[in-house]
Amino acid sequence: NAGVMQNPRHLVRRRGQEARLRCSPMKGHSHVYWYRQLPEEGLKFMVYLQKENIIDESGMPKERFSAEFPKEGPSILRIQQVVRGDSAAYFCASSPRQGPNQPQHFGDGTRLSIL
Amino acid sequence: AQKVTQAQTEISVVEKEDVTLDCVYETRDTTYYLFWYKQPPSGELVFLIRRNSFDEQNEISGRYSWNFQKSTSSFNFTITASQVVDSAVYFCALRDNFGNEKLTFGTGTRLTIIP
Numbered sequence: 001n002a003g004v005m006q007n008p009r010h011l012v013r014r015r016g017q018e019a020r021l022r023c024s025p026m027k028g029h030s031h032v033y034w035y036r037q038l039p040e041e042g043l044k045f046m047v048y049l050q051k052e053n054i055i056d057e058s059g060m061p062k063e064r065f066s067a068e069f070p071k072e073g074p075s076i077l078r079i080q081q082v083v084r085g086d087s088a089a090y091f092c093a094s095s096p097r098q099g100p101n102q103p104q105h106f107g108d109g110t111r112l113s114i115l
Numbered sequence: 116a117q118k119v120t121q122a123q124t125e126i127s128v129v130e131k132e133d134v135t136l137d138c139v140y141e142t143r144d145t146t147y148y149l150f151w152y153k154q155p156p157s158g159e160l161v162f163l164i165r166r167n168s169f170d171e172q173n174e175i176s177g178r179y180s181w182n183f184q185k186s187t188s189s190f191n192f193t194i195t196a197s198q199v200v201d202s203a204v205y206f207c208a209l210r211d212n213f214g215n216e217k218l219t220f221g222t223g224t225r226l227t228i229i230p
Binding site for chain 1: 119121146147148152158159160162165167206208210211212216217218219220221222223
């Protein structure tokens, strides 16, 4: 299966720890998007990246959250000093090119739980 | 700014009944794309359909059909002869054309099919 791969599927952290979520896009895809789904809510856009560049981070919280998509390796969403409110499902999507007609293929998500 | 409204939070129908999920959207753009995704209890996001704003023909795929009406800014989804496997949360989403790569999601409709 050459779909979007996210790991881990489930992640448990204590308050104050760091959480690192990984996303490997589909083969040939160089555009990555991160979305957050709070309990009982729809998905909210966080950040859009191309290889080595952040294109749109308008949905990222101003503090503690960062994202990268290096030349080699997966995209990483990093949350520092996690708090209870960070508990959510984090979805990654990828597309082959820019453009609203390009489909975004989603991974299965990472469920982050903060104790 | 874009907005997607799914007014029905939860719907329950008895198996084999037809059910329609409503989606109303707002956008200033003349070119945009509309999507439906299914999120079963296992949590992954399953792509169902993409429709561009220039194509107002209704679409049918098996038991699924979509009614796109630009005049009322609606993109409704009907499941005919519902089955228990259709139980899921369904999300409508919008993507516009002016360099804005993100998907804007509605809050979802939880559909329960009662056997």
